[in-house]
Amino acid sequence: MKESLDHVVRFPRFVGQTNILPVNLAADEIVRLVESNARGIHFITNPSPPSSEWLALTNFECLGVHRRIAFVDCSLSEYEGLDLSDSERRLYDYLRQFVPYWTGPHVFPDSRVRSACIDTGYIGEVIDHARSKDWI
Numbered sequence: 001m002k003e004s005l006d007h008v009v010r011f012p013r014f015v016g017q018t019n020i021l022p023v024n025l026a027a028d029e030i031v032r033l034v035e036s037n038a039r040g041i042h043f044i045t046n047p048s049p050p051s052s053e054w055l056a057l058t059n060f061e062c063l064g065v066h067r068r069i070a071f072v073d074c075s076l077s078e079y080e081g082l083d084l085s086d087s088e089r090r091l092y093d094y095l096r097q098f099v100p101y102w103t104g105p106h107v108f109p110d111s112r113v114r115s116a117c118i119d120t121g122y123i124g125e126v127i128d129h130a131r132s133k134d135w136i
Contacts, residue, residue: 009087010072012079012095014052019108021046021116029112045111050118058120062127063136 021044029044050058053071060066072079076099080092130136 007085007087008068008070009085009091010079010082011056011069011091012074012076013071014056014076016052017049018052018055019046019049020055020118021113022118022122025113025116033112043108043111044113045108046116046118047111047113048116055118055123058123059127062120062124 026044029042032038033042057066057071060069072082074082076092076095079088080096082088084092127136
């Protein structure tokens, strides 16, 4: 089926959180561990990860495609069973690789990182950088 340029893509609702962390915060913490000769297991995670749905919606808005996305109230496995368009099928094939990250809460022991601001401004900066490198 040929899809028009204004075709709306249905997108499943995500539950849970996505534990993203700015790379500079992770790198700084790793350097501190190395410099202090730390031993053992240390968790370098986001102590307050954003919701997966907020993260998806914010990325769509920053990319300027949010008007072409329609969230449907179903899980990713239920989404697969819908009568998917070609672009929705490609989306499903890509998204299913990340199911463990988007389908529920992830609880890590206390992180060495105390604060990691993932907000709309941060997402916009990441997307601007990706565009400047022709990654998207």
